[in-house]
Amino acid sequence: MNSIIKTIRTERIKLKRSPVWLAFFALPIISAFFGTFNYLNNLELLKSEWYSLWSQHSLFLCYFFMPALIGTYCSYLWRLEHTRHNWNSFLTAPVPIFALYLGKLVQAAIMIVLSNIWIFLLFYLCGRLSGIQSAFPVAALEWFVCGVIGGIVICCLQLLMSLVIRSFAVPIGIGLVGGIGGLLATSKGWGLNYPYSLYSMGMRANKPQMELDLMTFGIHAMGYIIVFIVLSVFYLHEHEMAAG
Amino acid sequence: MKTLKMEFYKIKRRKIGLTMCALMAVQFLWLIWAFRNPSESERLQGWLGTLYSMPLINSIMMPTIMAVLASRLADVEHKGNTYKQLETLRTASSLFHAKVFCGLIFIVLMFVAQFTFLILFGHYLRYEGQPDIGYYLRYLLLSLICTFALYLLQLALSMLFFNQMVPLVVGLCGSMLGLILMYLYNWNFRFLFPWGGYISTMFVGADWDQNTRIMTYYYMETTENGFLGHGFIVLWMILFYVVGRILFTRREV
Numbered sequence: 297m298n299s300i301i302k303t304i305r306t307e308r309i310k311l312k313r314s315p316v317w318l319a320f321f322a323l324p325i326i327s328a329f330f331g332t333f334n335y336l337n338n339l340e341l342l343k344s345e346w347y348s349l350w351s352q353h354s355l356f357l358c359y360f361f362m363p364a365l366i367g368t369y370c371s372y373l374w375r376l377e378h379t380r381h382n383w384n385s386f387l388t389a390p391v392p393i394f395a396l397y398l399g400k401l402v403q404a405a406i407m408i409v410l411s412n413i414w415i416f417l418l419f420y421l422c423g424r425l426s427g428i429q430s431a432f433p434v435a436a437l438e439w440f441v442c443g444v445i446g447g448i449v450i451c452c453l454q455l456l457m458s459l460v461i462r463s464f465a466v467p468i469g470i471g472l473v474g475g476i477g478g479l480l481a482t483s484k485g486w487g488l489n490y491p492y493s494l495y496s497m498g499m500r501a502n503k504p505q506m507e508l509d510l511m512t513f514g515i516h517a518m519g520y521i522i523v524f525i526v527l528s529v530f531y532l533h534e535h536e537m538a539a540g
Numbered sequence: 541m542k543t544l545k546m547e548f549y550k551i552k553r554r555k556i557g558l559t560m561c562a563l564m565a566v567q568f569l570w571l572i573w574a575f576r577n578p579s580e581s582e583r584l585q586g587w588l589g590t591l592y593s594m595p596l597i598n599s600i601m602m603p604t605i606m607a608v609l610a611s612r613l614a615d616v617e618h619k620g621n622t623y624k625q626l627e628t629l630r631t632a633s634s635l636f637h638a639k640v641f642c643g644l645i646f647i648v649l650m651f652v653a654q655f656t657f658l659i660l661f662g663h664y665l666r667y668e669g670q671p672d673i674g675y676y677l678r679y680l681l682l683s684l685i686c687t688f689a690l691y692l693l694q695l696a697l698s699m700l701f702f703n704q705m706v707p708l709v710v711g712l713c714g715s716m717l718g719l720i721l722m723y724l725y726n727w728n729f730r731f732l733f734p735w736g737g738y739i740s741t742m743f744v745g746a747d748w749d750q751n752t753r754i755m756t757y758y759y760m761e762t763t764e765n766g767f768l769g770h771g772f773i774v775l776w777m778i779l780f781y782v783v784g785r786i787l788f789t790r791r792e793v
Contacts, residue, residue, distance in 0.1 A: 319709040323716060330720040356719055364604065364712050372705045379619060464704040465611035466559055472604050472715070473566045480573055 299391035303399030306389075307373070311403060316372050319365055320411040327357035328418040332426055345428045347504040350436075353419050358443075358501035359479045360472065362411075363450050363492050367471025369407055370454035371464045373400045378462050393532045397525070400455060401448075408447035412440055435504070442498030442508065445517045449494045450474075452524035459528055488516045491524075543630050543638035547613070556612045556646070563605045564650050567597060568657050578665055581754050586667030588757035590658055591679055592746050595738040598683055599718030603735050606690045607698075607711020609646055613639050614698035632789040639699070640781070643691050647684065655680050675759070678743065682773065686737035689777035690714065693734060696784030700791065728765045731772035734780075740769030 331352035335342055342348035377386045389396065420432060450471075457467040474492035487493035494517055500506050574593070578586060617623055626635055659671060697707035718735040721727075730736035745760045760766070 314703070316705055319705070319712070322709075323713060326713065326716050326720065330723070334723060356716065360600065360719065361712055361716055364715075365709075368705055368708050368712065371708075372703075375704070463554075463559075463612060464615060465608040465708060468708050468712075469559065469563055469604065469608040472601070472712075473563065476566065476570060476600075480570075 299395040300398050303389075303391055303395045304402045307399040307403045310376055311373075314372075316369060317407070317410070319368060320407060321414065323361055323365055324357060324411065324415045324418055327361070328353055328415075328422050331355075332422040336426055344504075345430055346423055346433045346436075349423050349426065349428065350419060350439075350500070350504045351502045353415075353422070354496075354499050354501040354504075357415070358496040358499045360475050362447070362495055363454075363475035363478065364468055364471040365411075366404070366408070366447060366450045366495075367454045367457070367468040367474075370400075370404055370451060371458040371467050373403060373455070374458040375464050378464075387532070394529050397455075397529050397532060401451060401525070404451040404455065405444075405448050408444055408451060412443050412447065416440055433504075438510075439498065439500050439504070442500075442510070442513060443495060444498075445514070446494035446496070446498035449491050449517050449520045449524075452521050452528070453491050456524050456528045456531070459531055488512060491520045494520070543634045544641050547638045547642040550616050551613065551642070554612065554616065556609070559612065560605070560609060560646055560650055563601070563608070564653055567601055567654070568661075570597060571657075571661065575661075575665065578667075583666060584668045585755075585757045586662055586665060587669065587671045588744055588759075589755070590662060590667075590671075591675060592742070592744040592757050594654075594658070594679065595683070595742050596722055598687070599722055599735065599738045600715055602687050602738070603690055603694075603714030603718055604708075604711045605650075606647075606687060607694045607708050607714075609643055610691055610694035610698040611704050611707055613643060614695060615704055617699070618702050618704070633785065636699070636785050636788045639695055640692065643695060644688060647687050647691060651680055651684050651687070654683075675743070682741045682770070683738065685773050685777055686734075686741070689734055689737065689773060689780055692777060692780035692784055696780060696787060699784075699788050731765075731769040734773075734776040737769070737773040737776065741766070741773060 331349065331354075335349045335352045342352070377383050386396065387393070416436060419436070423432070453474075454467055454471055457470055458464075461467050461470075471492075475496075478487070478490060478492040478496055481487050481490035481493045482497060487497045494513070496502075497506075497508060498513065498517075500508070571593075575582075575586075575589075582589060617626070655676065659676070662671060694707050694711055697710055698704060701707060714735040717733055718738065721730045721733060721736040722739050724730065731740035743760055743762065743766070744757055747756045747758070749756065762770075
């Protein structure tokens with residue numbers, strides 16, 4: 297446990313003063329601005345107040361851009377090791393490899409939590425500024441929690457990709473493609489079988505009234521998380537990480 | 541020419557071509573999924589419908605694909621810390637031009653592949669009549685210019701920033717802006733954003749009939765705004781080339 301806390305602290309130091317959070321700050325603003333604009337322009341069609349506003353806020357962000365954005369962050373986390381011979385010092389640190397990996401994952405998960413807080417704060421502010429007087433939906437808490445869980449699934453997958461693929465950009469392209477694929481998978485009803493869909497499903501992107509079996513969702517998410525963590529740690533253990 | 545040849549040596553086995561092929565394959569799969577079972581009315585206007593849909597798909601995907609391409613080409617120098625050495629052997633300007641041409645070759649190949657796919661796919665779906673080659677070539681040219689402008693922007697960012705997160709995030713934001721601008725169809729100033737080029741130069745419009753649920757496509761006349769849109773994509777291309785070159789050649793390595 298002590299070594300895990302140490303690696304989390306170390307990762308935080310590595311990210312200090314890095315502007316990586318800016319993207320998580322900027323993209324939801326664009327999405328919220330456009331979503332609210334679209335909502336206000338279609339008030340005669342969108343009558344479900346908070347639910348309608350959420351459908352406009354979340355659609356593009358959750359399907360297309362969050363997977364790629366998470367991919368950017370995960371790529372950045374591994375890029376720190378892929379460059380300047382850092383693998384040597386990273387892998388010889390006196391802590392278990394699982395703890396090293398977890399340090400990265402926790403940083404990515406923290407970013408997911410923070411960006412989700414930001415997304416929902418923007419949602420609340422835009423709702424009030426748009427003149428929605430009714431109470432903020434309690435269901436949003438569930439969307440938030442499920443969104444974070446779905447986001448962590450994507451984090452685990454993207455961390456694995458960025459670990460195996462040494463390029464910074466390629467896993468991000470895969471993230472974008474994965475997000476688009478998620479749109480197709482969800483529309484076909486295969487969302488739970490496709491890890492990239494879990495974030496948008498959890499957030500109820502574009503479908504705020506969608507019924508989601510929380511137990512099934514949780515089991516799938518946990519399954520993906522365990523599989524991707526095991527694969528990543530196995531890769532770190534077994535594969536020779538050439539520093540360069 | 542030598543520097544350009546060296547670029548291809550540098551990217552040997554870096555699978556940039558494979559990455560681009562994969563990203564384009566996803567675009568093709570998206571098209572196949574979206575248009576796989578056309579109704580009779582869709583088949584009648586299939587060729588027009590394709591020209592309407594493609595700028596929208598390009599708006600979403602191309603900014604990020606260009607960010608990936610530019611980052612892959614520039615990152616090889618960042619990782620190897622080779623700028624100092626290269627600039628003692630060649631001028632910074634020739635290195636910049638080599639990267640520009642190398643990327644341009646990829647872009648041309650990608651759009652030729654896309655163009656071929658669209659024609660073959662249309663025939664496979666038995667779209668009515670023949671594609672209007674003049675308009676299809678116009679689409680190809682405009683898409684090439686828009687994409688090349690975005691590539692120049694991304695290349696400049698990727699070469700200037702060691703942290704590749706910056707250009708990649710710009711690419712993602714560009715994709716999102718492109719998508720958003722697509723929905724602001726009443727807003728006439730979409731050309732003010734380089735990512736709005738695909739939409740502002742569209743020459744096929746559509747009317748949606750809510751009762752029959754049929755979309756009717758038509759060629760739009762080029763308005764004053766349309767001319768501005770066309771002018772602006774060229775302007776963006778020149779601007780990104782000039783500014784990118786100046787910033788790259790005058791920076792301290």
